[in-house]
Amino acid sequence: MSDQSIIKQIIGKTVKAIRIKQGLSQEDLAHECNVDRSYISMIEVGRNEPSVTKIFELCKGLKIKPSDFFKLVEVEYAKLQEKDGESS
Amino acid sequence: MSDQSIIKQIIGKTVKAIRIKQGLSQEDLAHECNVDRSYISMIEVGRNEPSVTKIFELCKGLKIKPSDFFKLVEVEYAKLQEKDGESS
DNA sequence: TTGTAGACTTTAGTCGACA
DNA sequence: ATGTCGACTAAAGTCTACA
Numbered sequence: 126m127s128d129q130s131i132i133k134q135i136i137g138k139t140v141k142a143i144r145i146k147q148g149l150s151q152e153d154l155a156h157e158c159n160v161d162r163s164y165i166s167m168i169e170v171g172r173n174e175p176s177v178t179k180i181f182e183l184c185k186g187l188k189i190k191p192s193d194f195f196k197l198v199e200v201e202y203a204k205l206q207e208k209d210g211e212s213s
Numbered sequence: 214m215s216d217q218s219i220i221k222q223i224i225g226k227t228v229k230a231i232r233i234k235q236g237l238s239q240e241d242l243a244h245e246c247n248v249d250r251s252y253i254s255m256i257e258v259g260r261n262e263p264s265v266t267k268i269f270e271l272c273k274g275l276k277i278k279p280s281d282f283f284k285l286v287e288v289e290y291a292k293l294q295e296k297d298g299e300s301s
Numbered sequence: 302t303t304g305t306a307g308a309c310t311t312t313a314g315t316c317g318a319c320a
Numbered sequence: 321a322t323g324t325c326g327a328c329t330a331a332a333g334t335c336t337a338c339a
Contacts, residue, residue, distance in 0.1 A: 132266045150321060161315060166323055173313060176262055176332090178220045181290065192284040199280045202269065238302065249334060254304055261332060264313090305339080312332070320324080 133174035135201045139194065141169040143187045157186030221262035223289045227282065229257040231275045245274030 144154050151169070155162040160179070167173040168183075175183065184191045232242050239257070243250040248267070255261040256271075263271065272279045 132269060136265065152321075161317095162322085163316075163324080164314065167314090170323070172324090174264055174266060176313070177224065177265060177268070177286075178262060179314085180265070181220060190287060191290075192280055192287045195283045196280040198265075199278060202279075239304095240302075249336095250303085251305080251335075252333065255333090258304070260305090264332070267333080303339105306337090308336100309334080310332100311334100312330100314330075315328085317327100318325090320322105 130171075131205055132198070132202065133168075134171040135198050135205075136174060136180070137169045137171040139197050139201070140165075140183060140187070143189055143194075143197075144169075147187060149186075154183070154186050158182045218259075219293055220286070220290065221256075222259040223286050223293075224262065224268070225257045225259040227285050227289070228253075228271060228275070231277055231282075232257075235275060237274075242271070242274050246270045 144151070149157075151165040152162045155165045158165075158179075160182070164173070168175050180194065181191050184194050187194075232239070237245075239253040240250045243253045246253075246267075248270070252261070256263050256267075268282065269279050272282050275282075
């Protein structure tokens, strides 16, 4: 229940953080990736969880390697797992 | 058109390769991740593209870090991009 | 042990318009 | 420059059963 929604929140925050750091607007990024601007917004806000394909495209626009992107996500995910107290 | 289907093929092959290496059956993995076995099959065959959330769960069962998983995917993806002749 | 089919519910993803 | 609503099409994801 928690897991399914946690990931998309993290992805959204991560995309936004990188986009800001690159000095891009949502529209800039949307244009780079050939998607609608509103879709970028949905992702960043955590309303939609982008598919891997989309994330690869986003990473192209964000000029970051997908594996590096997921490393960031992974770290945040691990943090939240601690809080929730997940015993592997 | 090509890109959208390439990724799921790569993900499928990658999941399968790791699963085999771990000596797990599809059913073992399905049980680890609390999903149906047929779903694992669909992924491996490249019929469905699992969401990031699902991939994180799969990685837990496969005992691999998501970022490492995506590194493998990324490498294969890069290879195919060469073949297709993607500039950038 | 794996692939697939079918039927179903939920969600991603596209787009235009408005706050 | 960003979030959201509404409506739509496509695809994910679940499950049972059969090759």
